[in-house]
Amino acid sequence: MRLVLFDRQTESRINFDPVALCRPIWELRCGMTSLGEKLIAKIGASDVVGFVPDYMADVYREQSSWSINNSASLAGEDLLLVNARVKAESFDIEPTGPSQVAFDENGDCLFARIAREDLGKLITDSIDGLIDSAHEACPRYEEKVATWNYTWDLILNNPEQLTKDFTAAGQAGNDGHVEEPSAIRGSRSDVYIGKDASVHPMVVIDAEHGPVFIDEGAEIHPFTRIEGPCYIGKKSILLGAKCREGNSIGPVCRVGGEVEESIIQGYSNKYHDGFLGHAYVGEWVNLGALTTNSDLKNDYSDVSVMLDGKNPIDTGSRKVGSLIGDHTKTSIGTLFNTGSYVGAMALIAGTGKPLPKFIPSFAWFLEGVVTKGFGKRKLFETAKTAMGRRDHEWTSAQEAMWEEIFKITAEPRMDAIKKGRRALRAQRS
Amino acid sequence: MASVQDRVIEVTARVLQLDAGDIKPENNFSADLGAESVQSIELVAMFEEEFGIEMEEDAALAVTTVGSAAEFIEGICKEQGVEV
Known part of the structure; x- marks a missing residue:
């Protein structure tokens, strides 16, 4: 078969x-x-x-x-x-x-x-x-x-799936290196530390409410607290993170600040403080210091997400954060609204206010509006640099694929750019 | 109707907050008029809005002076069938 x-x-x-x-x-x-x-x-x-x-x-x-x-x-x-x-x-x-x-x-x-x-x-x-x-x-x-x-189905099911996958993996114990003093709460049979993984002093692994799986070569730096259920991917580094329950962090990520019930695909950085909750983040993303997303509306109503820039879809959940595409970079202090769609290859400069809920792929979000910015060539150069830093190659096939994605995502981007031009004109009149 | 160059000067003055009378065709946006990188992007957006055209970013941002911007925009308007 x-x-x-x-x-x-x-x-x-x-x-x-x-x-x-x-x-x-x-x-x-x-x-x-x-x-x-x-x-x-x-x-x-x-x-x-x-x-x-x-x-x-x-x-x-x-x-x-x-x-x-x-x-x-x-x-x-x-x-x-x-x-x-x-x-x-x-x-x-x-x-x-x-x-x-x-x-x-x-x-x-x-x-x-x-x-x-x-x-x-x-x-x-x-x-x-x-x-x-x-x-x-x-x-x-x-x-x-x-x-x-929908993508948010994966986010919302992540905690439960983590627990099931930990059981299916059938691994527990320590094949890595744990420096004292560190603390494990809950049952040690709900914790696995993989080969060549390193847990520094002053780390708390709290498996009382769910298992914690730290994969091969991961590093957990001091003052990190990991609440289960949680998965830390191969060669990822947690930097004094408040890693709350329900996170799946893929390989080769750098994660600090507060993260809750989120999925990071891999090779992405959220090095600094700032909250990421009920989010799905693609690869090669860099979230600047203090980048924060809301995942709960003040009136506790269900969160809606716009996937096409026009039509909100009710997620049926009170908690959904941001969906962030590959290669997107945010500036310091970027604030994402509840249920934000942030396209791939976007470059975002925060404004100090929550940003629009739909930011298209390849957007240069500057001065509070979507612009054409310096164009896709510059974004490709940045992607090539980011991948090279982790020994990954930006191939001609990658470039051809992203050229196609640029075309596929053109319509909502052009709508947003036109809207942005009108807004800029109004500001300057 | 104002010429393309006059309209380019008008937009430039608005974006860079300068007096239109002080802007000359030979002025370089960055070296002479002090446009920073974000303002260059804003200038491109405002030219597109003013003339109702779409410009390719790389080509538009390669234009350095007010006069060459006016020529470039005239060419684009012709290409895209926009009367100026």
């Missing part, structure tokens, strides 16, 4: 922007691992291939050992096609068996189990062709298939 993870450019894909603009949805994190890792573990697959939106295929090929967007992988085996949005935990479909397909109410394929003997009857020269032909030819699976529907 071959597992085919797919993430097609459907209308609902915007629901995972800005963090999925540059990666397949299955790479998003919830708990200790990515959605893809959970699906693979649940299905027990060893032969895995992927289909992603065309514009990101070359970049993902550079990052993955799997065959990507290769239609040849759609032949010769029993196939289990699974949408990246499917929740692994409740996916109880037998990996092999008679052909069967499931679609959601919007017509998005959620999974397709295709027996090898049926492949001859189907179109196998593209993922879209295979799904469309299976839609016509194969019996329907009529039960509900649980899915992730």
Whole structure:
């Protein structure tokens, strides 16, 4: 059986922007691992291939050992096609068996189990062709298939998922180095410190309300308090952080200040003081000192988020912070409103007031308005520098992908730029 | 109707808070008029708003003097079919 993870450019894909603009949805994190890792573990697959939106295929090929967007992988085996949005935990479909397909109410394929003997009857020269032909030819699976529907689903489920993933990992104890005096509250069986991880003196690990997993090579500096459930990724550093419950911090991050129930994908810095709560932060983000997001409205009503810059979506939750895309940088003292959408590759200069709730990708937010700034070339140069600092290469494939993302995200950006010009003119009149 | 150059001078004066009468075509935005980097961005935005055009950032920010800005904008207006 071959597992085919797919993430097609459907209308609902915007629901995972800005963090999925540059990666397949299955790479998003919830708990200790990515959605893809959970699906693979649940299905027990060893032969895995992927289909992603065309514009990101070359970049993902550079990052993955799997065959990507290769239609040849759609032949010769029993196939289990699974949408990246499917929740692994409740996916109880037998990996092999008679052909069967499931679609959601919007017509998005959620999974397709295709027996090898049926492949001859189907179109196998593209993922879209295979799904469309299976839609016509194969019996329907009529039960509900649980899915992730928005980025904030991942944030809101993170604490619970962390606890489940810790149990699934089955690791506890200390394979690293803990300097005294440090304190562990709760059961030591709810704490794991990985190989080459270093916990400095004067650190409190509080596992009373949930487990704490500190992965290989992480460093926890003095005066950090980590409340479980929490995951600290490989080679990440906490700098005197108030790391409250429910955080997943990916690899190679630098995190200080107060962080609560947030997910940081990886390679991002929030070095200094400032509050980040119920947020999802992409890679290569730098949050300047005192950057703070609100995650709760003063009237305790549900938080709404604008994914397209126009239409607010009710999250159904009283707590949602910021969604911050890859490569975005904030100045000192930046204040994000509750439920803010901050696009990728944006450069933001704080104004001392909470900023607009929608800041488009590639925006130069200066003087309180969205401008064209110094353009995308300058942002690419900065991205190249930031990645080089962590021994990562800004490749030609990366540049081509971001050029495409610039086009995809043009409409809301141009609207915001025009609005900004009018505001500037009014200020100067 | 004011010439493109006059309108460029007018916008420049407004953004940089200068007297329009003191601005000459040969003036360099940065060296002579004291425009800082953020103000350069603001100038581009205000020229776009004044003339109803879209300028490519790299090309627009490469323009250094008031006179060359007027020429550059005239060219863009022609390209984008904007009457000036």
